[in-house]
Amino acid sequence: MTKRVKAAIPRREDAAVYTDLLWMTLPLLAFSTYLYGPRCLTLYGVALVTANLCDRLVALLRRRPFESREFSNEAFAAMLMMLMPASVSYYVVVVSVVALVLVGKEAFGGYGAYIFHPTAVGYALAAISWPEQVCRYPQPFNYLPLIMTEEPTGLSESVFATLRSNGIPNVSALNLFLGNYAGPMGASAVMILAAAALYLRVRRRLSLRALGGFWGTYILLFWIMPRLGGIPLSMPWEYLPERLEALIYELLGGSVLFAGVFLLCDPYTVPKHPLSRLLFGIMLAIFTLFYSYYGSYEAGVCFAFLFANCVSGWVDRMVIRHGPGRGRKEARA
Amino acid sequence: MNPEKAKYLAENMELRSRTDRLWLNNPVVMQGLGLAPLVVAATTGRNALILAMAVALLLTPTRLAGALLGGVLPRRFSIFYYAGVACLLYIPIYYACLEVFGVGIRQVGIYLPLLVMDQLTIRRYAQEKAEKPLRALRRGIAITVGYGMVLLLVGFLREFLAAGTLLDEPVLSVRLFPLAAQPAGGFLLVGAICAAWRGCIRWYKKHVNMEAKRGV
Numbered sequence: 391m392t393k394r395v396k397a398a399i400p401r402r403e404d405a406a407v408y409t410d411l412l413w414m415t416l417p418l419l420a421f422s423t424y425l426y427g428p429r430c431l432t433l434y435g436v437a438l439v440t441a442n443l444c445d446r447l448v449a450l451l452r453r454r455p456f457e458s459r460e461f462s463n464e465a466f467a468a469m470l471m472m473l474m475p476a477s478v479s480y481y482v483v484v485v486s487v488v489a490l491v492l493v494g495k496e497a498f499g500g501y502g503a504y505i506f507h508p509t510a511v512g513y514a515l516a517a518i519s520w521p522e523q524v525c526r527y528p529q530p531f532n533y534l535p536l537i538m539t540e541e542p543t544g545l546s547e548s549v550f551a552t553l554r555s556n557g558i559p560n561v562s563a564l565n566l567f568l569g570n571y572a573g574p575m576g577a578s579a580v581m582i583l584a585a586a587a588l589y590l591r592v593r594r595r596l597s598l599r600a601l602g603g604f605w606g607t608y609i610l611l612f613w614i615m616p617r618l619g620g621i622p623l624s625m626p627w628e629y630l631p632e633r634l635e636a637l638i639y640e641l642l643g644g645s646v647l648f649a650g651v652f653l654l655c656d657p658y659t660v661p662k663h664p665l666s667r668l669l670f671g672i673m674l675a676i677f678t679l680f681y682s683y684y685g686s687y688e689a690g691v692c693f694a695f696l697f698a699n700c701v702s703g704w705v706d707r708m709v710i711r712h713g714p715g716r717g718r719k720e721a722r723a
Numbered sequence: 724m725n726p727e728k729a730k731y732l733a734e735n736m737e738l739r740s741r742t743d744r745l746w747l748n749n750p751v752v753m754q755g756l757g758l759a760p761l762v763v764a765a766t767t768g769r770n771a772l773i774l775a776m777a778v779a780l781l782l783t784p785t786r787l788a789g790a791l792l793g794g795v796l797p798r799r800f801s802i803f804y805y806a807g808v809a810c811l812l813y814i815p816i817y818y819a820c821l822e823v824f825g826v827g828i829r830q831v832g833i834y835l836p837l838l839v840m841d842q843l844t845i846r847r848y849a850q851e852k853a854e855k856p857l858r859a860l861r862r863g864i865a866i867t868v869g870y871g872m873v874l875l876l877v878g879f880l881r882e883f884l885a886a887g888t889l890l891d892e893p894v895l896s897v898r899l900f901p902l903a904a905q906p907a908g909g910f911l912l913v914g915a916i917c918a919a920w921r922g923c924i925r926w927y928k929k930h931v932n933m934e935a936k937r938g939v
Contacts, residue, residue: 485900493911519901519908 402457402501404657407595408465411655414586415468418576418648421569426476427533430575433483434471440484441467444491448500462501463491466508469652472576473513473645473689475527477534477542482523486516505703507659509652510695517687525551525688527572546572549643550688553617559639566642574689577648587651595655599664603671604650611679612640646678649691659699661706665713669705674698724931726938733935736928744865750843751873751913752920757843761877762909764834768890771878773824773831775871777838780816782870783863785809785844793853801848809839843870877913884912 415434422430441463449456467487474483490512498504517524526545528534534542549559549571561571569578577583590596614626616636621629641647654660654671661670677697681690732739740747750756757778765771788808789801796804813836820828820835828835838844843866847854854862882888885904887895902908 489911497914515902518905 402460404502405460405462407655407657408460408462410590410593410595411465411652412461412468414589414652415465415472415576417582417586418472418579419468421579421582422472422476422575425530425569425578426528426575429534429536430476432536433474433476433478433480433575434468436480437467437471437483437487438464440487441491444488444496448491448496452500460501463495463508466490466495466512469509469648470512470516472648472652473509473574473692474516474524475545475573476575477526477528477538477545478516478520478523479538482516482520485519486512489515502658504658506699507653507656507692507695510692510699513689513692514687514696517689517692521687527574529572530570548573548688549639550682550690553636553639553643554682556617558618559643561639561643563635563638566638571643573643574645574648577645578642580642580647583647583651590651590655596651597654597660597664597667600654600660600667600671601650603668604654604675605671607672607675608646608650608678609637609641611675612637615679615683616640617682640682644691645689646691649689649695653691653695659695659702661702661709663706663709663713666702666706666709669709670698670702673701673705724934726934729931729934730938732931736931742865744862744869745872747924749869749873749920750866751870752917753924756846757841757870757874758913759841760831760834760838761874762913763906764831765874765878765881766885766904766909767830767882768875768879769824769827770830771874773820773828773835774838774878775874776823777816777820777835778843778870778874779867780819781809781812781838782844782867783860784812786847786859786863787856788812789845789847790854790856790859794856798851798853801853802845805845805848806840809844813839873916877909877916880916881909881912884908 419430419434445463446456467490470486470490471483474486490508493515494506494508494511495501495504498506513524525547527548528542528545532544549561549566552559565571567580569580571578587596587601591598591601613633616633618632618636618639621632621636626633661667674691674694677694678691681687681694685693687693742748744750748754751758751761760774765774785805785808789805792804792808793801817828817835847859879889881903882890883894884900885898885902885908887893887898900908903912
């Protein structure tokens with residue numbers, strides 16, 4: 391009788407990136423639990439369990455061993471939860487995470503083969519399907535019950551929604567900095583996000599070129615074209631205080647800060663070549679500007695990510711083929 | 724399964740796979756035909772009924788007329804007479820749909836007239852030899868039934884998931900998957916149906932083969 395030998399599962403090269411990302415969502419979760427109550431913990435738990443079950447289901451359907459030490463699905467689900475409000479229903483969370491794993495990741499071939507960032511796919515699906523739940527946020531310290539039988543009251547639109555309608559948000563810069571305003575669960579804690587960015591950079595998960603390209607272009611574009619009502623078409627050196635105020639809102643008032651750190655760490659949707667990473671960051675900022683002005687949903691950066699992912703592979707190939715030699719060998723490897 | 728039947732099915736599986744337009748070789752699931760109206764226009768059960776009626780009245784007569792004309796006219800003009808017949812047939816079909824569904828046919832938009840140029844309707848023109856009229860009639864009916872079945876399934880499912888209704892009658896108070904009303908949701912749903920359908924067919928073929936082997 392032959393004995394079936396269970397083959398050893400090779401460890402994924404980039405699996406540690408997702409473990410780091412997952413770890414880095416925990417401080418944000420703690421902060422959101424402080425702001426919105428224990429409901430954040432249960433939402434996060436539901437998302438993680440759903441992602442894990444989807445992973446097991448895909449392993450079963452594809453007849454391959456389940457990789458218990460690979461946390462990409464869990465990391466994507468955790469990042470998605472950080473972009474959601476604390477008042478979102480469990481059903482929306484489950485459907486979004488299922489779509490994130492099955493449509494965003496597995497439909498394109500699974501680990502390392504997906505072309506769109508799965509978190510952006512999950513968020514886009516949720517925002518289009520349930521905008522009344524995903525784009526309206528509870529006030530801080532308004533602790534919501536774990537199970538809500540009725541529609542939550544007291545929800546308000548985000549700072550970005552006010553900016554889009556050409557209004558002036560009624561949130562002070564200090565509150566913006568402290569995260570004390572109605573916003574996504576994990577995207578309002580500026581200090582924690584800065585610490586997470588530093589950690590991810592030290593661990594070499596975050597590309598400085600992509601980060602610099604994105605934030606440099608984003609700040610430049612919104613300095614030139616602020617969305618704050620009352621600033622007429624003028625030269626960039628005019629209306630300086632108003633421009634600065636608008637820029638602070640654009641930087642701290644929505645989910646751009648979170649997406650600009652966490653989503654940029656993905657090793658497969660961000661190009662490989664150093665120059666194409668810079669170009670990717672610039673493209674992403676330009677698409678985000680367009681979405682901020684003309685888009686219908688809050689986290690325009692997630693939709694911008696999907697657009698930028700459409701061309702990121704092509705940009706990478708073009709740069710490797712025609713660009714400068716530095717980094718070519720590394721990118722090909 | 725009866726071993727005799729399993730053996731017979733296993734031996735004729737390839738032939739059945741080619742001719743069965745309902746399950747084993749469905750025009751949508753296995754060949755990817757007529758996806759544009761299915762994904763974009765069939766957002767409700769009523770829209771699916773309109774499209775199904777138009778396909779039922781258009782596909783088989785076009786195919787039959789193409790087969791008859793193919794016996795008389797040179798084959799290199801096949802695209803002209805297939806498309807010409809479909810265009811001529813579309814005029815009475817439009818009025819028939821208008822009579823049955825009223826102005827509701829505007830919900831389907833451009834996808835109703837586009838059926839005349841859909842691969843589903845005129846794909847036979849690309850074949851080198853004209854098919855026999857009786858065969859054209861038989862296959863036209865089979866494809867119509869197979870396509871109509873998937874069309875109605877997708878249309879009613881999308882309406883149920885997106886709005887919680889069936890033919891505008893409320894069934895659920897919640898919207899399970901509002902994206903189903905959008906083309907993106909249609910793609911996802913059709914993809915999921917195709918995956919499940921193909922998985923069932925693979926399982927069926929495997930099961931028949933195993934039963935046949937067991938019988939031997």
